[in-house]
Amino acid sequence: MGAGKTTVGKLLARRLYRDFVDIDEEIEKAFGLPIPVIFKTHGEKAFRQKEQELIKSYSSQPLLVISVGGGAFLQEENRNHCLSNCTVLFFDISWDSWKERIHVLTETRPLLKGKSLEEMEQLFRERQSIYSANHSKFQVDRYEAIEAADYLAESLKLSWDIHAPQT
Ligand SMILES: Nc1ncnc2c1ncn2[C@@H]1O[C@H](COP(=O)(O)OP(=O)(O)O)[C@@H](O)[C@H]1O
Numbered sequence: 001m002g003a004g005k006t007t008v009g010k011l012l013a014r015r016l017y018r019d020f021v022d023i024d025e026e027i028e029k030a031f032g033l034p035i036p037v038i039f040k041t042h043g044e045k046a047f048r049q050k051e052q053e054l055i056k057s058y059s060s061q062p063l064l065v066i067s068v069g070g071g072a073f074l075q076e077e078n079r080n081h082c083l084s085n086c087t088v089l090f091f092d093i094s095w096d097s098w099k100e101r102i103h104v105l106t107e108t109r110p111l112l113k114g115k116s117l118e119e120m121e122q123l124f125r126e127r128q129s130i131y132s133a134n135h136s137k138f139q140v141d142r143y144e145a146i147e148a149a150d151y152l153a154e155s156l157k158l159s160w161d162i163h164a165p166q167t
């Protein structure tokens, strides 16, 4: 949550000439409501159901860059869909860097609302093991968003060249 998936994902898609899909944005469109209101009026369960439905649908479509919310991988089914159909990049951010971003996240991330710093750190740390389900880890701390997109685009292109099927 707040590691930069939406911001960098959008820039990365442009560099790769692909369409970008933000699952949170699609959930908001489906409900016609912003995420904090969805959590409040429909509940997290309804949010997670829609999230799963949309991930299942988009992860099986080729040539997209998709950003999934930070809680999506808590559901095994989402992990499996993404890992078997997509290249999964984990945006790894340190607690120290993440702490600096909290003030821009609390209004729009209902799971942070009303939590103390200690509770946020606990949530941050207990989620780390879930994110080991990935194809590639990207340490975001050192990069501005534009640099991150440049770096990822180059890395992906390079790996495609290396792994390109022989014709
Ligand atoms: N590489 C970066 N360096 C500094 N700030 C960033 C970077 N990437 C994103 N941000 C900022 O961090 C906040 C969360 O970014 P966002 O893309 O919404 O993250 P996510 O989709 O992972 O929750 C936004 O305010 C965004 O402008």
Ligand SMILES: O=C(O)C1=C[C@@H](OP(=O)(O)O)[C@@H](O)[C@H](O)C1
Pocket (backbone or CB within 6 Å): 001, 002, 003, 005, 006, 024, 035, 068, 069, 070, 071, 072, 108, 109, 110, 111
């Ligand atoms: O981590 C989470 O449980 C969530 C992360 C958010 O997405 P970002 O990771 O894009 O902030 C959004 O899906 C929702 O607020 C729940």
Ligand SMILES: [Mg+2]
Pocket (backbone or CB within 6 Å): 005, 006, 007, 024, 067, 068, 069
């Ligand atoms: Mg996002």
